[in-house]
Amino acid sequence: MGSTALLLAACAGTVSQGEAPAPAADGPLTARFERFTYEGRDPAFEREVGPDEYLNPILAGFYPDPGITQVGGDYYLVNSTFAYYPGLPVFHSTDLVNWTQVGNVIDRPDMLDFDGLELSRAVFAPTIEEHEGTFYVANTCVDCGGNFIVTATDPAGPWSDPIFMPEVGGIDPSVFFDDDGKVYVINNDGPEGEPRYQGHRAIWIREVDPETFESLTEQQVLLDGGVRPEENPIWIEGPHVYKIDGTYYLSAAEGGTAVNHSQVVLRSDSVTGPYEPYEGNPILTARHLDPDREMPIAYVGHAAYVQDDEGEWWATFLGVRPYEDEFFNTGRETFLMPVRWEDGWPIMTEGDEEVPYVAKRPALPDAGTPDLPMHGNFTVTEEFDEPLGFEWMTVRIPKTEWWSAGDGALTIEARPEALGETLQPSLWVRRQQHIAGDASTSVTFTPQEAGDEAGLVAMQSDAYWYKLGLAGSEDGPVLRLRRRAGADSPEAGEVVAEADGEGLAGQPLELRVTFDGADYDFAYRPEGGRWTTLAEGVDGKILSTSVAGGFVGATLGMYAEKGE
Template sequence: MKTSKFNFEWLCNRKTMAVLACLFLASGVSVEAKEKAPKNAPVFTNFVYQGDDKIYKENPLQSGEFYNPILQGCYPDPSITRKGGDYYLVNSSFAMFPGVPIFHSTDLVNWKQIGHVLDRESQLKVEDCGISAGVYAPAISYNKNNDTFYMITTQFSGGFGNMVVKTQDPMKGWSDPIKLQFGGIDPSLFFDDNGKAYLVHNDAPDRGKEQYEGHRVIKIWDYDVENDRVIPGTDKIIVDGGVDIKKKPIWIEGPHIYKKDGRYYLMCAEGGTGGWHSEVIFVADDPKGPYTPAPSNPILTQRYFPQNRANKVDWAGHADLVEGPDGKYYGVFLAIRPNEKDMVNAGRETFILPVDWSGDFPVFENGLIPLECKLKLPKGVEYKAGKDGFFPNGNFKFEDSFASDSLDLRWIGLRGPREKFISIAKKGGLQITPFATNIKEVKPTSTLFYRQQHSSFSASTTLKFKPKAENELAGLTCYQNERFNYVFGVTKKDKDYLLVLAKTAKGQTTIVASTKIDVEAPVSLQVVADGNDYRFNYAVEGGEYTNLGGTVSGDILSTNVAGGFTGSLIGLYATLTNDIRP
């Protein structure tokens, strides 16, 4: 991945990035706005998202195969745990609300989203932070000693810092957060067979001992399960810098401890979450070390291959291991699939690979060669993606008529609950009660988002909206963050109703194009992306689509240009503080 020095540091220095973002930048949800909607509140119907990636057309599934990644779009930093035959997986969510999507599987291939871990305002306070702040690197684990699940994470907002929530049934919700008194990021819990517990995390070196930019350490603490706290004075550095500090490795992070055959294995990400990302492994005879690195590190990476390779998968790392139903180990991890311009628009996605642990150390099978889009199904597993509530893969279609009393879990808000601005209209469709904020502000917005999950796709919706004044706007947005986005919506100027396409880059908004439009009939809005080329189209009263603004670049929707850790989102957007004035 070719990036500027600024963007590379943005990608690697996760803690600094989160602090800067704050400074300047569950179950089905009942669809009922808490505030009374105005009579002319916009109503959206018939949302359709269709993936159209070339790789899936050229690589159709054969019998006994499934697609990788298993979660397409912005589902980064996966962590996984097991209780019996049930597997649970969580992802980072940053300032998205609700936070930390959680998935369930019995076979590691077919996944259903069962909700979000942080689905209440008492758990998640992200109302005033940039989209790439908020919740980082959640780690989920099951403690068989007390039959309890834990999700531990760093929340860079709301005064939380490092925190943990608990439940005995992930299907039934989680506790309020318990604040933990230690610094650093990426905490993870390990529960030993003898009832003891430990916490590992990334941290800065001891004061005055930092040797280079990106020098980090892994610490371990004894953890008090009864009182949910680290035990003061028990902290110890178990990895300094990384596998070999003489080579100045950067950003050792995302640690997890596993126990196998009486020995303790510490697995970490190394190299930053960009082009030098990798996964490395250490071993010890005691959970507090000393830890010895494997001689064959890294055990997973994509950094050694030509940048112009076809169907490139890159940035692989930040992994977690679990024993599968067949007794074989598997690893979930993040990676990206850039478009033809090497732009990362869909964000970091969740992949899976089988792991060979027949030797002294685990190794991701085919994790040290260019990753492919298909894997063989484990024996006896049927591929059910897109059926019976299981998450889809490949070039799937997602449709929502908004006819249900509950909202699909794939819809998310930003910095605040969706329930505060959405409701079902009397004549059907999703009604948005607009806030007096717009998407360039670091505040909750009245926008319902769906993740971009392909490089090439189309997304469309039908809008019924008659604005009363210039400050009102409703429509579609393609949104990377508060400073980089497109808005394609209906507003008013004098006595005319206008459809406008606006581009915001580096926080500065320019109007790409606008046209007068009849708002007495519903208008259909559509965005079509072909890799890095985006086109915004409209149709009135079921007619043919007409383009507005020509072909525009999707580069501002990429991590390369916009920075941060999220992928591009497609939003149904309404505001009472429109500042796009043709």
């Protein structure tokens, strides 16, 4: 299912089909995964979609903070990934609806250092721009270097090493190329002087050198606090400047990333202001809508604009889909909406308008469903015939080659570094993209001692996860479901359920997680046998942002661990 851009994906030899991957006397302990299947059965996607319509979200699952740019008939989109690696996925589309991942911006181990970072730190909201044949991604590595820019002549990569901008504080930088040749960096940072209240931020601008991105002018404030400073607005961030028909527009997110999230817009005759806010701000929000409405799309904001070949304007932005109250496990997703212009202002929603699940598609030729669908209900199976595809991620940045993929198997070395220890564990995961569905894998593993374990993981962070694995114990192999539900819980988690693993070691074993909102079921079977439920209806809310916190969504995948 595609090739990976990871330079570390060179591999040791894989184990032949059906052979139990027991370690050699002096070799590593490995687990062999021969299949991973993901199926989505989301009730929100069981809708009729006409030939001239599209379905939101356009990128389902944990794809937040979308930045977008256009080059002719091609559109490119990037998302944040925080401390997952490879980082900052790059998508391509010709119709704004169907997207194919073509690479990752952060795909070399020496580009950044995520060591010791919590999963919701590292690379935050990226922006992407194209200018005279060069692509620019501006980003912040939080707690790992600050604001930086990378460049490429092909958005599929390779991307340059980061060019850090130590003079630029805060987060969420973007680059604006004016038509007089000047280049500006716009960013979120603290206000002038001391903040007046918690969440008091400002949007700043400075001219920079187009090659080195060193500051050429002193920074100055474009927007202090928000569009109504007398109301003490919080967390103005994600700024973009656009020049449209001679007028400069400043658009930014406001209100924080939760229920009060929104998008606001201002305009000016000068790139450095002063900027006049739109009286009807915000131009996008769901904070005033009934939270009990059916299948709500909430937390909307962090928008970026693009114009299609027909002259119509569109916005990509993030939102969430709670299954109950404010609980959602699919993270912040990427949505698409048309932008209508009224009296020189770009408007997305007004009054009680909601972000639609189904809307009229752009007047662009239908690109067709990509090989790896990104929205709607679908089933995909990875049989590991090729190196890992772009959709797979691990936690933090690997420093050794502990996996190999190809020839029908993913082989993972069991190492002492485990999820829960803020380290770089042996695991590969993909996003949970649906409220309901399941994921399953086939693993062959022979634990050698207590603490050896390999299997299926459902995780939100180092502190919130479930692991269903075949493990070694003092009494022999055991099939075990473990859970960690908070930083105060033991790093190794607690046992939720277990079964005798006699006869399962060294043989293909299928593991499955089935999820429906807050309910997660875990089951197993010897290959070709009957499914046995090990635990039913366990609490999936621990994988939600409302419980686990942070900015990421739930992911599902495969892991292996070595006992100390």
